[in-house]
Amino acid sequence: MKQKIQDILTEIVEQFKKNNLIPQDATVRVMIENTKDKKNGDYATNLAMLLAKPMKKKPQEIASLIVDSIPVTDEITKVEIAGPGFINFFVSKNYLASQVEAILNDEHLGVKTAAKPETVVIDYSSPNVAKEMAVHHIRSTVIGDAVVRILEFLGHKVIRANHIGDWGTQFGMLIAYLEKKENENASNLELSDLEAFYREAKKCYESDEEFAVRARGYVVKLQSGDEYCLKMWKKLVNITMVQNQEIYDRLNISLTEKDIMGESLYNPMLKPLVEDLVNKNLAVKDDGAMVVYLKNFADKDGNPRGVIVQKKDGGFLYTTTDIACTKYRCETLGANRIICFADSRQHEHLMMSWEIARLAGYVPDGVVLEHGAFGMMLGKDGKPFKTRDGGTVKLKDLLNEAETRAAELIAQRNNDLPEDLREQVIKTVA
Known part of the structure; x- marks a missing residue:
């Protein structure tokens, strides 16, 4: 309705110019505001006061001219002049009711769907294997899922990508430690036991040479597809993701097991990718390593x-994985747009990875790559949380605390709620 009133007033201004009431070269910005007090209508404009100087008339006189020029419609029941020349518009309640009814009867609530739907890959949440989700994971998870739902509502094809950290040299150490724990009759390992799992595994690695040798051997075996190592690796992934799914369900996050696209997915692609970068004269050997030099990131x-x-x-880096990941999302998933939700520290890393992917021709023209950056959650020392160092707040504990506090508030204010409704209110408030 606001736009409709603005269009009417803009047309009146143009008519005043045609009638030489306003100089042809005069610039007039039509402003419509929501009224603070509904006694003054629904919308108001100070257009008459803006026109006082170019028209050389009193604002009240100009306001009368404007009101007389407004066409009669069913949407507006009354237009009145107030104060020094404000014009107030009263919108018909019947019109508003019909609009609300139309919105309620429309599955898209009156929101227009995309004229050209896109395939959008959204990378979000992305927890690591062998540790619980910590409090700082909530940002990527919640922001990403909100954008997923909005874009799907607008008619786009959205592919959720939970880019979990499930690969790397640390898994030799983790497999060896899982084996050790299972040999100590801890086969029913729960994720809560994994809170200190990584740190304990690292201690064993640093203090027990026999353990370290076995761990390094398991890295090689895992990367070579050894059946036992793959079985132990999958166990670590499953223990982690089953518990993470409980968090997703609790937060009403739409991620499921089928959306997992971990770092391991891209591992077979890394060696051929580097070879391709070499063949395209993008990667060159420098002190034994393969390096891509980027002019757009010059010092x-x-x-x-x-x-x-x-x-x-011969090892690969996160950058290599992210280049392969981008290539896969463009070529295999057919993405027109990729959005990665990660904290602001990752920005330069993503920009360089995407620059290499574009230079290599892995990203077709017109494909949009976006970093959905957000700030960091800091500890009491003012530094970002590091789950591997311990001391961070578990996301599960945060949610439990929120429910405890909500229950206390509900108990103070309302003791008459049925038990099932009470639980629903507590979870909603939390």
Whole structure:
């Protein structure tokens, strides 16, 4: 309705110009505001006062001219002049009721769907394996899921990508430690036991040479597809993701097991990808490592920034994985748009990975790559949480505390709620 009134007033201004009431070169900005007090109607404009100087008339006189020029419609029941020349508009209640009814009867609530639906890959949540989700995971998870739902509502094809940290050299150590725990009759390992799992595994690795040798051997075996190591690795992933799914369900997050696209998915692609970058003269050997030099990230002296895509020992980096990930999302998933929700520290890393992917031709023209950046959750020391160092707040504990406090508030204010409704209110408030 506001736009409709603005269009009417804009047309009146143009008519005044045609009638030479306003100079042809006069610039007039039509402003419509919501009224603070409904006694003054639903919308108001100060247009008459803005026109006082170019028209050389009193605002009240101009306001009368404007009101007389407004066409009669069913939507507006009354237009009146107030104060020094404000014009107030009263919208018909019947019109508002019909609009609300039309919205309620429309499955899209009156929101227009996209004229050209896109395939959008949204990368969000992305917890690591062998540890519980911590409080700082809530941002990527909730923001990402909100955007997923909005874009789906607008008619886009949305592919959820839960890019979990389920690969890397640390898994040799974790597999060896899981084996150790199971041999100690702890086969019913719960995720709560994994809160200190990584740290204890690392202690064993650093203090027990026999354990360290076995762990390094398991890395090689895992990466070679060894059946036993893969079985132990999957156990670690499953223990983690079953518990994470409970958190997702509790928060009404739409992620499920089928949306997992972990780092392991891209592992077979890394060696051919680096070979392709070499063949395209993008990656060059430098001190034994394969490096891509980016002119768009040059330093103040104009020296291109070097980005390692393969270490001298043959290992790959997160950058390599993210390039492969981008390639997969464009070529296999057919993405027109990719949005990655991660904290602001990841920005430069993502920009460089995407720059390499574009230079290599993995990202077709017109595909949009976006970093949905947000701030960091800090500890009492003012530094970002690090789950591997311990001391961070578990997301599960945060949700439990929220429910405890909500229950206390409900108990203070209302003791008459039926038990089932009380539980529903507590969870909703929490």
